[in-house]
Amino acid sequence: MAESEHRRTRNTSLERYVTSVSVCALVVMFWVVRASGSPRVGDRWPGLCLFVVLLCACEIKPITVARVSGVKETVASTTFAFAIFLSYGPVLAMCAQAAASLLGDLCAKKSGLKLIFNVGQYWIAWGLAAIGFAGVAGGRTLFDDGASWRWNLGVLTAGVLFFVANNSLVGAAIALSSASSMKRVVRRTIVQEATSDCVLLAWAPIVIIVADRSLVFLPLLLLPVFAVYKSASISVEKEHQALHDVLTGLPNRLSFVDALQRRIVQPKLAYKQAAVLLIDLDRFKEVNDTLGHHAGDVLLALIGPRLRPVLPELSIIARLGGDEFAILLPTVQHQVDAISIAAEIGRALEAPFPIDDFQLEVEASIGVALFPDHGRTTDELIKHADIAMYVAKSRHSVTELYDSSQDHHSTKRLRLVGELRRAISDGEITLYYQPKLDLHSGAVCGVEALVRWIHPQHGLVLPSEFVPVAEHTGLIRPLTRHVLATAVQQAAIWRQSGHELAVAINLSARSLHDGGIVHDVSEDLTRYGLPGRLLQIEITESSIMADPARARRILDQLHEMGVNLSIDDFGTGYSSLAYLQELPVNEIKIDRSFVTNVVDSPADQVIVKSTIDLAKNLGLTSTAEGIESAPALSWLRSAGCDQAQGFHIARPMPAHELGEWISEARARDSTQTLKLVSQGKHA
Ligand code: C2E
Ligand code: MG
Ligand code: MG
Numbered sequence: 001m002a003e004s005e006h007r008r009t010r011n012t013s014l015e016r017y018v019t020s021v022s023v024c025a026l027v028v029m030f031w032v033v034r035a036s037g038s039p040r041v042g043d044r045w046p047g048l049c050l051f052v053v054l055l056c057a058c059e060i061k062p063i064t065v066a067r068v069s070g071v072k073e074t075v076a077s078t079t080f081a082f083a084i085f086l087s088y089g090p091v092l093a094m095c096a097q098a099a100a101s102l103l104g105d106l107c108a109k110k111s112g113l114k115l116i117f118n119v120g121q122y123w124i125a126w127g128l129a130a131i132g133f134a135g136v137a138g139g140r141t142l143f144d145d146g147a148s149w150r151w152n153l154g155v156l157t158a159g160v161l162f163f164v165a166n167n168s169l170v171g172a173a174i175a176l177s178s179a180s181s182m183k184r185v186v187r188r189t190i191v192q193e194a195t196s197d198c199v200l201l202a203w204a205p206i207v208i209i210v211a212d213r214s215l216v217f218l219p220l221l222l223l224p225v226f227a228v229y230k231s232a233s234i235s236v237e238k239e240h241q242a243l244h245d246v247l248t249g250l251p252n253r254l255s256f257v258d259a260l261q262r263r264i265v266q267p268k269l270a271y272k273q274a275a276v277l278l279i280d281l282d283r284f285k286e287v288n289d290t291l292g293h294h295a296g297d298v299l300l301a302l303i304g305p306r307l308r309p310v311l312p313e314l315s316i317i318a319r320l321g322g323d324e325f326a327i328l329l330p331t332v333q334h335q336v337d338a339i340s341i342a343a344e345i346g347r348a349l350e351a352p353f354p355i356d357d358f359q360l361e362v363e364a365s366i367g368v369a370l371f372p373d374h375g376r377t378t379d380e381l382i383k384h385a386d387i388a389m390y391v392a393k394s395r396h397s398v399t400e401l402y403d404s405s406q407d408h409h410s411t412k413r414l415r416l417v418g419e420l421r422r423a424i425s426d427g428e429i430t431l432y433y434q435p436k437l438d439l440h441s442g443a444v445c446g447v448e449a450l451v452r453w454i455h456p457q458h459g460l461v462l463p464s465e466f467v468p469v470a471e472h473t474g475l476i477r478p479l480t481r482h483v484l485a486t487a488v489q490q491a492a493i494w495r496q497s498g499h500e501l502a503v504a505i506n507l508s509a510r511s512l513h514d515g516g517i518v519h520d521v522s523e524d525l526t527r528y529g530l531p532g533r534l535l536q537i538e539i540t541e542s543s544i545m546a547d548p549a550r551a552r553r554i555l556d557q558l559h560e561m562g563v564n565l566s567i568d569d570f571g572t573g574y575s576s577l578a579y580l581q582e583l584p585v586n587e588i589k590i591d592r593s594f595v596t597n598v599v600d601s602p603a604d605q606v607i608v609k610s611t612i613d614l615a616k617n618l619g620l621t622s623t624a625e626g627i628e629s630a631p632a633l634s635w636l637r638s639a640g641c642d643q644a645q646g647f648h649i650a651r652p653m654p655a656h657e658l659g660e661w662i663s664e665a666r667a668r669d670s671t672q673t674l675k676l677v678s679q680g681k682h683a
Helices: 002-036 042-060 077-088 090-107 112-137 149-178 182-213 215-243 253-264 284-291 293-310 335-350 378-395 404-408 411-425 463-473 476-496 509-513 516-528 541-545 548-560 577-582 602-618 630-638 655-667 670-678
Strands: 063-067 070-074 273-281 316-321 324-332 353-355 358-360 364-371 399-401 429-438 444-455 459-461 502-506 535-540 564-570 587-590 621-625 643-645
Touching (some): 042 077, 077 090, 077 112, 077 149, 077 182, 112 149, 149 182, 215 253, 253 273, 253 316, 253 324, 253 378, 284 358, 293 316, 293 324, 293 353, 293 358, 324 335, 335 399, 364 378, 378 411, 411 429, 411 444, 411 463, 429 476, 429 655, 444 463, 444 643, 476 502, 476 509, 476 516, 476 535, 476 655, 502 564, 509 535, 509 541, 509 548, 516 535, 516 548, 535 541, 535 548, 541 548, 541 564, 541 577, 548 564, 577 602, 602 621, 630 643
Parallel strands (some): 364 399, 444 502, 502 535, 535 564, 564 587, 621 643
Antiparallel strands (some): 063 070, 273 324, 273 364, 316 324, 429 643
C-alpha cells in the first residue's frame, strides 16, 4: 500500500510538470512564430526535405549508450534540427523536430505523457536558442549574412542555450519520476550529455556547408553516425555482460551492490527504509547432483521470472552466485511490509518448477535486513541479510528478519550450522576418543568422546566452532542424539572385543534440560546392550545451576540406569558445594586451565590440591584434564589425583586408532605404561 501511495504522488508531480512544460512550450512557439515571421525556404526546399528525412531517421533509430547508472538512449537528430534552425530559421526547426520526435516516440510505443513532454521540451529548448541567436546574430541565417563573427557567436550562443535547456528539462523529469534530488540529477544529466551533445551541435554548421555544396554528399555524413552506433552497441553489450549473470540474465553481484549503493546515498530517501532480501535455495545441490547441471541451470533461470510478479515496481532482483539471489526493495514503509513480501516470495517458490519431465519442488530460506536500522553500508546490509538467511536455514523457517542478537554467530559459523543437519545424516559428524588413565594402577580406565566434523571443504572442524551455535538453533538435540548413539555403539563394540571401557560424552545445558535425554540414553543402552556403568555423562557446573531442581530430577533418573555422572570443567563455574554433595555425581574433572601449568604455578597447585581433597572427602573420583607434560602428571599423582587425561598421555583420536592404542598399552605391564608416561614417552 505504501509503495502504491508513493507511486501515485510521483505520478501527480510528474503530470503537473509535463503540463507546465507543455504550456511554456506553446507560449515559446507563439513567441518564436511572431518574432521570426514566416519562414523563407525559396528554392532551397530539397535541402530542407533531406534534413527533415535525416532528422526523422535519427529519431526513429536512437543510439544506445552505456552509462554508470545503466543503459540510456540518445538521438543524433540534434545535428539536423540545428542545421534546419541555422539555415531555415527556428520555426521550421521546431516543427520538424516535433514531427520527428512524435514519429520516433510512436515507433517506440512511448506513453502519451512522454510524447507530449518530448515535443514540449524540444520547443522550449529551441525557443530559448532562438532568443539567444536573435539577440546575438539578429536572427539572420547563414545565407543572409555569411559566416560573420556575429553569426558565429550567435551559433555558439544558440547551441549552448539549447544544450543547457534541453538537458535541464530532461534531468528534472528524471528526478521527479525517480524521486531523486533535482539539483543532483540535472547536474548529472548535463555533465553526462556534454560530450555527445557538443559533437552533435558542432556538426550542424558542417552539415550546412556540405549541403550547400551538394546534397548528394549529405547522407555520407551519416557514416560517422553509423560508426558511433556500432561502437556504442558493442560497448553496451560489454557493459551488460559485466553487470549481468549470463545464465539468468539477471543483474549480478556487482550490479546489485552498485544499485544498493545508489539507493543508500539518495538524499531524498535518506529517512525512508529500504530492504535487502537474500534468498538461498535449500535443495539446489540435490537437484544438481541427482538431475544434473542442466536441470540446475534451468531451475536457476526460472527463479527471476517466477519472482518478478510478486515484487513491487522498482525492485531489483539479482543473482549473487550459485543458488543465492538478492532483492532490493528501494522503499518499504514498515518492516512488516518487507517481511510480508519475503513471505510472498517464499510462497511463490513453493509451487513446483517444471523441468524436463519433472515437477521440481524447492524450498528457500530468506534473510531480510533493513536500511538504515540494520546497516548503512552495502557490506553491512548484505552481511546482515546473509546472517538472517542462515538463521532461517538453521531454524527451518522460510523468512527471518535480521536481529542484532544474531551477531555472535559469524557468517561462517552460521553457514556451518546451515549444513549441520545434512552433515549429521551424511555421516560427516564423528567422534574422537581421548583415553583417561588411572593414576593408581596405570590402567586405561575410560575414554572421553569428543565430537568432530569432518567437513568436505573445511576439513576437521572442532566442537567450539559449531556446538555453541547448534545450542542456539535447536540443532543440539539431533547432534547429541547422534553423539550418544555413536558413543554407546562404540563402547559396545570395544566391550565385545574384550576392552571394557567406560565412554564419557559431553552434555550441554540445553540437552540436559531437554526431557528427551533420559529416554534417548535408555533406548541406546538397550539397543546396543551396553551396561549403564560403561556410559558416563559430563556436565558443567553452570548447566546444573541453570535449573538445579530439574537437573537433579534428570540426573537421578540417569543414575538409576547405572550411568556415571561427572562434573566437567570444575572450578570455572559457580556451584553450591552443599548442592553438589546431594547430586548423584561420581567424578569431578578439574578444568585444564588449572592443570596445564600446575608445576610452575603455586596458585594452581593450591586449587588443584584443594579440589582433589574435596573430591576425596565427598567420596568422588578426581580427574585432571589437560595434562601436557610428564612433570604435571607426576605432580598430580603425588597430589593424590585419581585419574588423568591430556595430550601428554594421548590426543583425541578416531575409534580404530584408539583400539590399537589400548591394545599396545595393555600389551605392556600397566605400571610400565604409567612409568613410560611419567617419563614423557608416549605409550
Ligand atoms: P571438554 O569436555 O572439557 O573436553 C576436553 C577438551 O580439551 C577437548 O577439546 C580436548 O581435545 C582438549 N584437551 C584434551 N587434552 C588436552 C591437553 O592436554 N591440552 C589442551 N590444551 N587441550 C586438551 P575439544 O575436543 O576441542 O572440545 C572442546 C569442548 O567442546 C569440550 O570441552 C566440550 O565442552 C565440548 N564438546 C566436545 N564434544 C562435545 C559433544 O559431543 N557435545 C557437547 N555438547 N559438547 C562437546
Ligand atoms: Mg568433557
Ligand atoms: Mg573439560
